[in-house]
Amino acid sequence: MSDQRILVTYLTQAKDLHKKAAAIAVGMTVGSWTDLPAAKQAELAPYLGEAVSATPLETLENGETRGLITVSYPTRNFTHDIPSLLTGIFGKLSMDGKIKLVDITFPESFLQAFPGPKFGIDGLRGRLDAQNRPLLMSIFKSCLGLPFEDLKTQFRAQALGGVDLVKDDEIFFADDRAPFLERIRAFKEIAQETEAQTGKPVLYAANLTGPINELNEKAKRAVEAGADCLLFNVLAFGFDALHRLAADPDVNIPIMAHPALAGAYYPSPDYGIATPLLLGTLMRIAGADLVLFPSPYGNVALDKTEALQLATNLTTPLEGVRRSFPVPSAGIHPGLVPQLYADFGLDQIVNAGGGIHGHPGGATAGAKAFVDAIAAVTAGHTLGEAANQSPELAAALEKWGGAR
Amino acid sequence: MSDQRILVTYLTQAKDLHKKAAAIAVGMTVGSWTDLPAAKQAELAPYLGEAVSATPLETLENGETRGLITVSYPTRNFTHDIPSLLTGIFGKLSMDGKIKLVDITFPESFLQAFPGPKFGIDGLRGRLDAQNRPLLMSIFKSCLGLPFEDLKTQFRAQALGGVDLVKDDEIFFADDRAPFLERIRAFKEIAQETEAQTGKPVLYAANLTGPINELNEKAKRAVEAGADCLLFNVLAFGFDALHRLAADPDVNIPIMAHPALAGAYYPSPDYGIATPLLLGTLMRIAGADLVLFPSPYGNVALDKTEALQLATNLTTPLEGVRRSFPVPSAGIHPGLVPQLYADFGLDQIVNAGGGIHGHPGGATAGAKAFVDAIAAVTAGHTLGEAANQSPELAAALEKWGGAR
CATH class of the missing domain: 3.30.70.150 (RuBisCO large subunit, N-terminal domain)
Structure with missing residues (x-):
């Protein structure tokens, strides 16, 4: 050696x-x-x-x-x-x-001994046939305790607005009212219906939970049930669990890493592990196709230099390792899209919860406002110009403000 | 419900x-x-x-x-x-x-849904037939890169001194010169030889490593090879990996939790997870029979209130959950035994690396010095009194000092 x-x-x-x-x-x-x-x-x-x-x-x-x-x-x-x-x-x-x-x-x-992302940015763009724009993801308003029907209604509303992905709430472990495999099957059906209406596919990221020595088997059952993507609390389960999922050829769907618990490591200037390494480099080499992290906007934001370095670590060329999608999260509304685009560029996923569900016209209108904001900014137009053609975007800017 | x-x-x-x-x-x-x-x-x-x-x-x-x-x-x-x-x-x-x-x-x-320790304090005392005294553990001086023969020599020297347990170095993952199962078999043989000489059993804690979805199988192979105990880097692999090992009826040997990486969580006053919870309550309910943690002595010690609360969380009565052995570690030499006993009482494991290997007479004499110090303190004698009967203890006190 x-x-x-x-x-x-x-x-x-x-x-x-x-x-x-x-x-x-x-x-x-x-x-x-x-x-x-x-x-x-x-x-x-x-x-x-x-x-x-x-x-x-x-x-x-x-x-x-x-x-x-x-x-x-x-x-x-x-x-x-x-x-x-x-x-x-x-x-x-x-x-x-x-x-x-x-x-x-x-x-x-x-x-080379690490799996890295199976799909990465290019693979995910291919699955969604969405090349030259940031992607759009929406989060269930909440999951815990809700009847299955409510979740189906939420899923449909988000999908109809034109989002690329919908993800579970990361705290959704106790899911007896809407069990994992049943959710995957039900939302797949709804996604096929909404795609027939909108012409746009939507991927559902189901929260993978369970005993750590059974995760790969459970992930395979999810794939068999038609799962599009898995949400995974990497730090709660450990990086090696992500590694073994990503290295498993039968788990052939993208894995989305949630940053839950990351704040136990990164915020102190004196102790812990810095975010660009923790949520950037390590998540990427262990195999996360998408990585959520706190956005540098809002009250309790991640330091901007750290957030940008994190995104760079996910996307910079690295011998033989695919690029992971940065997903700056929290405090995102349509008015922030120009800032997101300026900061993180084309290869990012715009991810919103309250910024979609809180839209005066509901979640479908909330998603539509984001779709229109992303299209405008990618085409070099201002949000103000786009809002003239999009009452949904106009309503969002009215509510949350943002560069017109 | x-x-x-x-x-x-x-x-x-x-x-x-x-x-x-x-x-x-x-x-x-x-x-x-x-x-x-x-x-x-x-x-x-x-x-x-x-x-x-x-x-x-x-x-x-x-x-x-x-x-x-x-x-x-x-x-x-x-x-x-x-x-x-x-x-x-x-x-x-x-x-x-x-x-x-x-x-x-x-x-x-x-x-009740958590495994807790399979053996705990009482079970481990039973296996060692060591009731009314703190136990004594010794750490290999180093493991990484050493020829197998060197490790055997180290193991024998420590065992001959009368320690109850010997543990691997926690960084010992790349063990091609002395592979896991071969170590377990070889040290078992040596332990049987030394027990024939000293009359005292010694347990070897082998560092369990490998892909997380294969750990339970590897642990079972260790048990089949005659393993006494497993060392496990719980925070590096995640609490659930410990839980699944402890819950596995075929892994019927004690598990020793190492605190590696704990400093990424606990030292900040503003962020993270406090040690009494992280290394106390959570380790115990997940199934650690022994838990190492930084001692409150020395340069970079754990805050004493936190260390004592941690030990309390490991040993206080908890419905249906066995007690875990506290193992305050780092900076331990024979002169500290009275302090350790005053702080942590009978139900602790005195754990030393440098305080055994650094003894002027070598590791066997170093272990003997601890054995004599523990016997003296448990019997209510001073170290000074005991040192009159124990040249090994006298030499240790001479080198490191401590209450006579």
Whole structure:
């Protein structure tokens, strides 16, 4: 095996950042170094981490320096899965004072062992025959406790408005009133009816839940029942569960990663895992075709630089790994479409819940307002121009405001 | 189904804490409430969360109050697993500003659906025939990259010193030089040899790794190979993987939970999941027989109140759920045993790496020093008294210090 290495960048603080990087390089690999006899050093050298760089950012009041450090790890230290990777580069280190895991760069040989998205941006565009525009997704207003008929009504209303995808609420686990496989079959029928009316296909993302050692079987039963897409709470189940679903040739439908619980990791400046890595790079290599993440708009928004870097990590060329669709979510209404387009470009999914269901004309009109906003912005028109032709868009702009 | 409820406590800040609790109670369950028609309210009421209490702790400079809020959720909102639970009480909420998940109280009916530890404190004491003392565990100095023979030598040295358990290094995934099942068989043989010499059994905890949908099968193969115990990186693989191992009747050996990655969740005062819940309650109900966590001693220690609460959560009576062994780890040397005993009592495992391998007389003498320290403290003697009879303990106290 050639000596290929994984580069890991941490944000931390220390009296001497380079010394800290060197200590991590030893402590997270062979455990000790300078006290080893020469023969043992020769034997363990192929497993030894290495301090690569230290970049000071600021001097703190206590005299320590806060900054970025990069450590390289031999790929041979890991099995080809995210539990091995995260345990090996951040397991006990995460408990060792102020340190945040911010970035990982992989050699191609290591990446090839991961499934990556089965469909990715291009595959999903192909399935929907929707090339040169952002896609549009709608979320059920709520799912928990609702009678099946209410969900069918909600699904139909959203589909008739022309959305590309409809997703379950991510908290929808206890679904005895509208069971998983029955939902998939029922919404498939409705989607065929609405497509006959509108000419537009709509994909339904059903929330995959259950015992972790039965998920692949359950996903296959979903495929057999005609499922279009799976919603999956990746952080609640663990990255390896996504990996094994994406690697399963029989689970041949796109997987949509929900960011539930991500806020337990990313918001602190001192601890955790940065969003561009957590919801970007790791979700992509583990196989998410679409990744939801907090939008940089609204009250409790994700930092914009982080959100843009996250989207870049999902879409930038990466040897042999397909691109994942960024889905900036929360606080999205039709008036925000020009801003979304300016920030995230063509390859994104516009995702709305309240911005569709809260439309004065109902969910179908709410979806239509988004469809018209996306068409306008993609064609280089203003929302004001489009609203002249679209009473639904005009009503949305009246309610929520936004660049005309 | 009776209306049993799960009580969830968060640490957060708001202008009005009770209003925030009420908003969470709706937002994390049925989504909206006041705008629903009366018939819909009647239908969804059984799924509605409720604000239970708000306890102010301090007034912040921005005029907001920081404090604890408790929200109750109907058990019917969840399937009986931790992904459903965490997604339902903290999924999107974790991304909604400053909020930390600090405690959960379960009704008995919900607890019964979780496996809990198969052996727990009493079961493990029975297997080791070690009743009225803390147990002693030793960690390999390092595992990664070492030839099998080196690991055998390390195992034998630790076992001869009289430890109750020896565990793998948690980063030991890439084990081609000493494969999992071969290690289990080889160390079993050595354990039988050392038991013949010392009269004391020693259990080996092998690091369970691999694809998540194959873990139960791999664990069964380990049991067939004679495994005594499994080490498991619960947070890297997800709580549900532990749950399914613990619930599997064929995996009839204790499971030791490693806290790797826990520091990505708990250290921030504003975000994440508090350790007593993360490494205490959740590990226990999911089925960990032993739980490692950062000790409250040393440089980068866990806050002592948190560490003690964590141990309490592992050992306090809980309807139908066995007690898990607390294993406060890092920075442990024989001189700390009186402190450990005063803090964590009889039902703990004293766990040392450097404090055993770094002994001037080597690992066997290092383990012997701990054995003698534990025997002394349990019998009500001082370490100074015991050191008169134990040159190994005397040497350890000389090197590391500690209460004589």
